[in-house]
Amino acid sequence: xxxxxxxxxxxxxxxxxxxxxxxxxxxxxxxxxxxxxxxxxxxxxxxxxxxxxxxxxxxxxxxxxxxxxxxxxxxxxxxxxxxxxxxxxxxxxxxxxxxxxxxxxxxxxxxxxxxxxxxxxxxxxxxxxxxxxxxxxxxxxxxxxxxxxxxxxxxxxxxxxxxxxxxxxxxxxxxxxxxxxxxxxxxxxxxxxxxxxxxxxxxxxxxxxxxxxxxxxxxxxxxxxxxxxxxxxxxxxxxx
Amino acid sequence: xxxxxxxxxxxxxxxxxxxxxxxxxxxxxxxxxxxxxxxxxxxxxxxxxxxxxxxxxxxxxxxxxxxxxxxxxxxxxxxxxxxxxxxxxxxxxxxxxxxxxxxxxxxxxxxxxxxxxxxxxxxxxxxxxxxxxxxxxxxxxxxxxxxxxxxxxxxxxxxxxxxxxxxxxxxxxxxxxxxxxxxxxxxxxxxxxxxxxxxxxxxxxxxxxxxxxxxxxxxxxxxxxxxxxxxxxxxxxxxxxxxxxxxxxxxxxxxxxxxxxxxxxxxxxxxxxxxxxxxxxxxxxxxxxxxxxxx
Numbered sequence: 001x002x003x004x005x006x007x008x009x010x011x012x013x014x015x016x017x018x019x020x021x022x023x024x025x026x027x028x029x030x031x032x033x034x035x036x037x038x039x040x041x042x043x044x045x046x047x048x049x050x051x052x053x054x055x056x057x058x059x060x061x062x063x064x065x066x067x068x069x070x071x072x073x074x075x076x077x078x079x080x081x082x083x084x085x086x087x088x089x090x091x092x093x094x095x096x097x098x099x100x101x102x103x104x105x106x107x108x109x110x111x112x113x114x115x116x117x118x119x120x121x122x123x124x125x126x127x128x129x130x131x132x133x134x135x136x137x138x139x140x141x142x143x144x145x146x147x148x149x150x151x152x153x154x155x156x157x158x159x160x161x162x163x164x165x166x167x168x169x170x171x172x173x174x175x176x177x178x179x180x181x182x183x184x185x186x187x188x189x190x191x192x193x194x195x196x197x198x199x200x201x202x203x204x205x206x207x208x209x210x211x212x213x214x215x216x217x218x219x220x221x222x223x224x225x226x227x228x229x230x231x232x233x234x235x236x237x238x239x240x
Numbered sequence: 241x242x243x244x245x246x247x248x249x250x251x252x253x254x255x256x257x258x259x260x261x262x263x264x265x266x267x268x269x270x271x272x273x274x275x276x277x278x279x280x281x282x283x284x285x286x287x288x289x290x291x292x293x294x295x296x297x298x299x300x301x302x303x304x305x306x307x308x309x310x311x312x313x314x315x316x317x318x319x320x321x322x323x324x325x326x327x328x329x330x331x332x333x334x335x336x337x338x339x340x341x342x343x344x345x346x347x348x349x350x351x352x353x354x355x356x357x358x359x360x361x362x363x364x365x366x367x368x369x370x371x372x373x374x375x376x377x378x379x380x381x382x383x384x385x386x387x388x389x390x391x392x393x394x395x396x397x398x399x400x401x402x403x404x405x406x407x408x409x410x411x412x413x414x415x416x417x418x419x420x421x422x423x424x425x426x427x428x429x430x431x432x433x434x435x436x437x438x439x440x441x442x443x444x445x446x447x448x449x450x451x452x453x454x455x456x457x458x459x460x461x462x463x464x465x466x467x468x469x470x471x472x473x474x475x476x477x478x479x480x481x482x483x484x485x486x487x488x489x490x491x492x493x494x495x496x497x498x499x500x501x502x503x504x505x506x507x508x509x510x511x512x513x514x515x516x517x518x519x520x521x522x523x524x525x526x527x528x529x530x531x532x533x534x535x
Contacts, residue, residue, distance in 0.1 A: 058429045084431035096426045100418040108412070109419055110430035157431070 007033040010069075011161055011192045012057070017066035019049075019056040019216075026052045028216040029066070034161070039183060039193040041203040043238060044213035050196040051093050053213070054163045057194075058090045059083045070161065085113045089159030093166050093196075095150040097138040104134040106149055110157045117158030126182065127152045144175035151182065162186065165196045180205050200238055212237045252505055253384040259501020260494070261390050261459070264397035265452050267493025269474045270481060271401055272448035275408075278421040278484035279441045282332055282343035286324075287474070288467030289354040290446045293320045294453025295462045296358060299369050309372040309458070313396075316454045317447035324446030328439050336438075351468070358464035366461020393455050400451060401490045408486055417441065421484065476519040482532020492530060 007013070010033040019027040027049050034040045042050040056064045059080035068076040075083045084090070089110070098106055107123065107130060124131040127148045133141060141149060147167055154162060164183075168176040176199070183193060183206045197203040203210060204227060212220040212234075220237065222230050269287060276284045297319050298312035307315065327350065335342045371389045378387040408414035420427045420434055428434040453467070460466055474493075481492030496515050504511040522530060 060425050060429050080425070080428045081431050081433050084429055090426075090429045092426060092429075096423060098419045098422050100422060101415055105415045109415055109427075111432060113431050154430075 007035060009035050011036045011071055012194065013067065013069040014053075014057070015067040017053065017056055017068060018064065019052050019061045020063040021052075021061070026061075026216055027056060027064075030056075030213070030216065030218055032211045032218050032221070034192055034194050035208075037187070037190055037192055038208040039187050039195060039206050040209045040211065041195045041197050041207045042213050042218075043197055043200060043203060043210050045238065046198065048213040049216035050213050051165050052216075054090065054165050054194070054196055057083075057163060058088065084110075084157075084159070087114050087158065087160045089113075089154030089157055089162045091150045091154060091162065091164045091167060093169070095146050097141070097146045097149055099137060099139040101138050102135050103130055103138055103141065103149060106138040107134075107153050107156070110153050112157050114158040114160070116160070118155045120156065123152050123155055126155070126185070144171050144178070147171060147175070147179060148182075151179075155186070160190075161192045161194065163194050163196075166198065167195070168197070168199050168202050176202055200234065247505055249383040250385075255501040255505045256498060257384070257386065257390060257501075258504070259498045260394055261497070262500060263494040263497020264394050265456060265470065265493075266474055266477045266497050267401055267490045268397045268448055268452040268455075269470065270477045270489035270493050271404055271486065272445035273474065273478050274481070274484055274486055274489040275404075275417075275448075276442055276445040277478075278486075279417060279424070280328075280332065280343075280438055281336060281340060282347065282442075283340055284442075284445065285344055285347035285471070286327070286350045286354065287347075287446075287449050288469075288471030289351040290320055290324060290449040290467070291453040291456070291470065292358065292462075292464060292467035293323070293354065294450025295369070295457040295466060296362075296453075296464075297450070298454045298457050299367050299462045302369065309454075313451065313454050317450040320450035320453075321443040321447040325439055325443045328442040332442065333435075351471075355464050355468060362464060364463060364465060366463040366466075369457040369462050371458040389458060393459065396455055397452070400448065404448070405486060405490065473515055476515045478529075480515075480519050480522045480529060482529025485529065485531040488529060488531025 012034040014030055014032050017027050017030040018025070030049070030053055032040070042053060044050050052061060055061045057068055059075070059078060064076065066076065067074070070086050070088065073086065075086055098109070101109065107120070129145050130149055130152055133145070138149065139146070151164070151167065167179050171179070180202060183195070186193060195203065195207060204224060207224050209224060210222045211218045212222070214237070220233065222234070227234070269291060273284055273287055276282055294316045297316035298309070301307040301312055301315065331346060332343065335346060375389040375392050378385055408417055416427060416432050416437060420437060424434050456466065477493050477496050478489055480496065481488035496518065499518070500511055500514055503514045510517070
């Protein structure tokens with residue numbers, strides 16, 4: 001779909017990305033770019049391959065082929081720990097809060113991968129509940145607090161591309177608004193975000209560009225300011 | 241002399257001390273097993289052989305190089321850990337994605353090979369290893385005689401368990417380890433080199449076994465089967481404490497040593513089976529073990 005010349009200011013370039021779980025072929029040639037400083041979303045129905053795309057970028061899908069370039073360097077062949085060290089921060093769909101660690105330990109767990117990350121004080125200023133509950137067991141937090149913790153812990157690391165997998169899933173509307181405000185703040189600080197979402201209405205409040213994913217491929221790309229003229233298409237793609 | 245519940249105090253406290261000594265070995269060995277199982281998902285049946293190798297390396301160093309007990313306490317665990325690291329790199333690494341049973345079979349086979357090799361070379365009669373002179377003798381406490389070396393074994397094993405617990409609960413490395421036990425893939429996706437951490441954890445667990453082996457050398461004779469006799473009981477201890485529970489395996493190790501000692505006083509016929517009876521009861525009531533989390 002986007003197979004063509006690379007975007008000059010892309011921080012992440014994905015071309016022809018294929019991925020498999022065992023015998024199941026999940027991604028069938030994903031093509032998209034994420035420009036420096038923008039918030040891009042992968043939108044699509046359940047099972048379209050959005051989460052697998054993030055996992056493939058992070059190197060945690062065992063079999064994958066294609067091109068994944070981050071900041072001009074190929075990362076497709078690297079092990080997950082080295083991919084993270086390039087400056088990618090990953091927030092998994094199930095949040096990945098560790099039950100055997102308290103909130104503070106969860107927050108301090110990911111190592112700093114490059115300079116420029118937030119200090120602990122800055123993180124606490126952005127997420128005050130995490131300071132109040134720093135000695136609680138991580139999984140004892142509410143769903144919204146766990147999501148904040150999952151985002152907060154990668155902000156310390158200095159990662160400049162954040163991969164967020166359905167951060168609003170299962171959260172109350174007021175918490176969804178808070179998460180939206182945080183993503184806008186992160187963008188204002190210059191961070192680049194690739195967001196996987198099923199909630200189109202939320203995605204439209206934070207993103208600059210949307211990639212529509214179906215059957216493991218990007219079938220369309222729509223700029224956020226072009227949504228009004230693309231309503232019918234979106235309805236057909238997503239049922240919204 | 242006074243009696244306690246109809247038992248002469250020397251007999252009671254003597255057996256309690258023996259129980260505590262056994263408990264010290266159970267605790268250090270089951271701690272290593274729990275660490276390895278937690279992160280690697282491998283039931284390390286080679287643990288008994290690695291304990292025996294610790295004792296043998298100490299004995300060999302004394303015999304052929306004149307290196308005494310104190311350096312051996314450090315050097316022997318390091319040597320055996322290096323052997324363990326080679327085993328992990330070459331063999332265990334291939335099994336992580338398979339069922340527990342494969343790891344158990346491989347490590348059981350390795351234990352047979354290692355013990356068989358030592359038996360072939362050194363025979364089955366034990367090799368004596370003298371108590372270092374600083375720790376010989378003992379104290380008359382009035383109600384019992386306390387051999388210095390046995391007190392040292394209890395203290396050294398407590399220190400090893402406490403040190404390991406602090407490392408796991410209070411350090412950043414320990415946080416990686418706990419998190420890796422829950423979700424190694426995610427810890428790796430944060431930038432932590434999990435394969436190296438797994439290798440070092442196996443090496444550390446094996447080093448603990450070898451450390452226990454060096455401690456045991458002056459008490460029991462150094463012989464190729466010293467580990468295989470102990471490992472079955474240690475597995476029962478791990479099952480009772482809960483697979484993968486660090487604190488559980490330490491507390492259960494000492495407690496079961498003491499219970500075994502008391503059984504020797506009150507009903508000696510049951511002393512060799514009491515731990516297995518407790519294991520059966522625990523499995524019936526709380527299959528995940530006393531300190532384990534049900535999954």
